[in-house]
Amino acid sequence: MRALIVDDEARVRKAVRLLVDWDVHGIDEIMEAGSGNEAMELIRESKPGLVIMDMMMASGHGMELMEWISEFAGSIKFIVVSGHNDFDFVRNTVRHGGIDYILKPIDAEAINAAVHKAVTEWREEERERIDMQRQNIQLNEFKPVYGEKLLSSLIDDQNAAEASIRRLRNEGAVPMEADTVQLALLQLDASDALLIQRFGNDSELMHFAIINICNEFLAKERSGIAFKYWGAPWEIIILAWEPACDIQKLISRINEGLLHTLQRRMHFGIGPAGRLPHSLPAQYAEAKSALARRNLLRSDAYVHSLGAGSEDPADRHGQFTFSSVREEWKMAVLSGNDGQISAAAQKWTGELGRIGTVTPEQLQHWTSAAMQFRTQLLRETLGDASGNALTVLEQSDRQNQPPFPGSYAFTLFAWRDWSYGLMTELARMINERQAKDKRTIDDIVKYVEQRYMDDLSLLDIASTFFVSREYISRKFKQEFGINFSDYLATYRIGKAKQLMHNPHLKIAQVAEMVGFRDVKYFSKVFKKQEGMTPKDYRSKLEI
Known part of the structure; x- marks a missing residue:
């Protein structure tokens, strides 16, 4: 740890050097500055943990140095040594976070007690800073894909849940002592085009930003972790394992952070607390169900749970x-x-x-x-x-x-x-x-009327008009109430009846002229349709 002595009198700086038992306090480097301005330069370059300073100096007033340290180097602990028993000086020392205000001539016991207190506080805060930095690295930078996969597997793969939780604990992502957990599910709005556009239409970047905002709140209280859930493309999961954590209040604070940063509040579903890791699938299912059943007509509720006695919207x-x-x-x-x-x-x-x-x-x-x-x-x-x-x-x-x-x-x-x-x-x-169907059937009818005397088949007509045989049959049934073969036979018999008015045409000739190649079959169809044979029909015409 480094210390800096700031005084415009060299004898005072020397006295401080002699009076403080530096080795006992674990301070291995002592620097000196003769003014407040010089001290600021040294602080920028060397970043000491402790500053022992005078209040009244010719170049760079001690008050200015205190204010500068408070604003730009807040982690530094400082002690004021002054020849002035001034209440305003003491008050400003306390206001800017000073450890002690010691009057000259300097008492060895007093200054060593002040240094001990300053060093103890600095080391405690330094440990917290290191812990926080380590946790931030673990939460935001530790093998993101690997971490997301392991965390997601706690929900998706119960067979591997025990192995996954051990790895996550070894990585520091889940505390060793955490044995209970509560799950909150954040479903992003996939239709929020304006929000997605803010991230250059990069949904991955949007996920990363929202997860970081959530983890800032979780890391601050060391109460849980947020991650992108691999089981669904627009879902983020929060696992809270701090027993004293009020997840409703935690999510409200996260939502305020989202509102401040992204101008959005988001909807969370929560499940009941349970044991790690095996309760997580049921918690996830309940949280998802709570979101699916939230009342969209209510715009003031953002945290949703099923809860005992809650009303099922289906009712x-x-x-x-x-x-x-x-x-x-x-x-x-x-x-x-x-x-x-x-x-x-x-x-x-x-x-x-x-x-x-x-x-x-x-x-x-x-x-x-x-x-x-x-x-x-x-x-x-x-x-x-x-x-x-x-x-x-x-x-x-x-x-x-x-x-x-x-x-x-x-x-x-x-x-x-x-x-x-x-x-x-x-x-x-x-x-x-x-x-279009009507036009197609009309065209088929015209085609039949023009070629009824040919050897027409349903397959030939279907090929000609690029439709199926079933289509033609169904449409003829809908349009005329009969199938295609009956329609064709009826049309041919009608034409045959017209031709039989000519006494010079034999029945066999008439049959062939309307498309029947077998006169016996023609007679059979004619009788079925007209109730008499072609011969009887012609005889009736001659009467």
């Missing part, structure tokens, strides 16, 4: 699920009417607002149910073509993404607009595909 929502509006959404979409679609979108968000509780969990269920509804309605209305239609809609989803269920900036209006957009696009797609 308040009762039977109001997507099935409650499914039929109304279906009718609105099939109508293609903008007013009906808008009313359907407004109804469900209005009902949620009326109930008074909206949770991320419920919105996630609604989103999944709405997407299933879209797929099912496409299949009902478009059949085989639904796959391609769904692919197109999924591509357009990029412009109409559902709001993030856990968004910190929750608004029912955003969900209303999303559902309106979903139904509007679905209605447009169904209408366009059905119109």
Whole structure:
């Protein structure tokens, strides 16, 4: 440890050198300065732990030196030796953190007692500084990826939990004596574009900054550690192991730090305290559930827990699920009417607002149910073509993404607009595909009318129009109430009936002219359709 004696009189500096038992105090280097200004230069260069100084000096007043040490070298301990018994000097010495104020002539016992006290305090604070520095290195710099992986494995891999906790204790990340723990889960808002942009759209950098802010508070109280959880991309976990730690108050202080630094408060879910390491999976599951069930309509709550006797939001929502509006959404979409679609979108968000509780969990269920509804309605209305239609809609989803269920900036209006957009696009797609189907069937009908006398097959027509045989069969059934083969036979028989008005055409000729290569088969089909043979039909015409 170094000491600096500051006095403009050389004899006083010499007296101090002789009176202090430096070796006993563990001080192995003594420097001297003849003025306050000279002392400041030496302090900058050599960084002594103790300064013994005069108050009245010709160059650089002792008061100025005290103020400078207090502001720029706060870890230094100083003792004032003065010939002036001035109350203001004593008061300022105490105010700036001085150890003692000793009057000249200097008493050996008094100055050694003051040096002992100063050295003891400096060494204690130095140990704390070293411990704090070591802990900061462990928390912020100790093999980050390795540390995150080990900490995450305490939740994800119970088979390796004991081995992981031993390694973490050996690394100093978890105190040896820590045997109980409480988990807090911070879910970042993946939709907070403004915050992410502040970090150059680098989510890793954002995670690092938020974890550091959390660890500043945890390291200060040596109460826990924060880390990026490998099990989910937007989650940070805090483990608090200090038994006396009030995690609610701790998170409130962290949130104030986040607000001060990032202008954001964030949502935390907490689980009940338990034993390290095996209680952590259950704590994590409960903390995550608490976040999923938080009421998004409440903007004043940031710490969430399930707690004994807490209300399950599902109880308040009762039977109001997507099935409650499914039929109304279906009718609105099939109508293609903008007013009906808008009313359907407004109804469900209005009902949620009326109930008074909206949770991320419920919105996630609604989103999944709405997407299933879209797929099912496409299949009902478009059949085989639904796959391609769904692919197109999924591509357009990029412009109409559902709001993030856990968004910190929750608004029912955003969900209303999303559902309106979903139904509007679905209605447009169904209408366009059905119109296209109608044109395709009309073209197939024209093709049949022009080539009915040829050897037409369902496979040939499907290949010509680049559709499946099943598609043609289904669409003919929907459009005409009969399948394709029956439609073709009916059309051919109709043409045959017209030709049979010509008495010069034999029945075999008529059959071949309308596409029947076998006159017996023609007669069979004709009788089935008209209730009489072609011969009887012609006889009836001649009467």
